[in-house]
Amino acid sequence: MSNWLRTPDAAKELGVSADFLKRNRDSHDGFLEEGKHYVLGSALNASIRWEVEACRDRIHKHGRLVREAHLQLKKLQEGALGQPTSLTPVAVEHSSSFHVASRLLKGVES
DSSP: OOOOEEHHHHHHHSSOOOHHHHTTTTTTOBOOOOOTTOOOOSHHHHHEEEHHHHHHHHHHHHHHHHHHHHHHHHHHHHTTOOOOOOOOOOHHTTSSSSHHHHHHTTOOOO
């Protein structure tokens, strides 16, 4: 059963901010897909509706992927993979794991 909620209600249900949901829409280079995780209203000022369970699953999956990417970056940084890499400790330290993982995992999350 679908549970489509307005942004403030969906954010509360998911335990995230409304800004988090809006920032992570695919139209803003995020991982929540229009039509699957959210739908736009019929007017510019109409509320976005969010499918809470689909969002919860996707947020969880993305979090798991980000953590895995972080571990892989750490292994690369420590040279544990035995492969030459152009990543330096400075580059990894100054990169947000979230954004690095997002770039590395583009297309993998489908």
